[in-house]
Amino acid sequence: MEKNALGRHILCEAYGCDPGVLDDRKLVERIMVQAALETGAEVREVAFHQFSPQGVSGVVVISESHLAIHTWPELGYAAIDVFTCGDTVDPWDACNYLTEHFQAQNATTTEVKRGVFQHEVSVKIS
Secondary structure (H helix, E strand, O other), rough: OOOOOOOEEHHHHHHOOOHHHHOOOOHHHHHHHHHHHHHOOOEEEEEEOOOOOEEEEEEEEOEEEEEEEEEEEOOOOHHHHEEEEOOOOHHHHHHHHHHOOOOOOEEEEEEEEEEEOOOOOOOOOO
16 A cells, blocks of 8 residues: 555455345345455454345445445446555455455456645644
């Protein structure tokens, strides 16, 4: 990671995913939590919602930041975010785990450096 970046945010567009997986709240939640654990992240909170007639949204809050997902089973599409701070958890490991377990046929990913400071930051606390 860049010396002056606080974290890395992976934005993943996963296409051709298994619609049955994407529309199963419990399964999506299990896969998301497992992705966090596989990277060595510390899971803090988990919240997922099943939409009617279809789709799942959820977030896994980790000490290092979060994993989030929104699914469109009818399109075989999932919008996935993996944001980690520090150097102990690699967000790419989680992203790769997720695309594999959602059975994505292809994915477009972008990494965004978060908290990039161009100069030394000092905070005075009184």
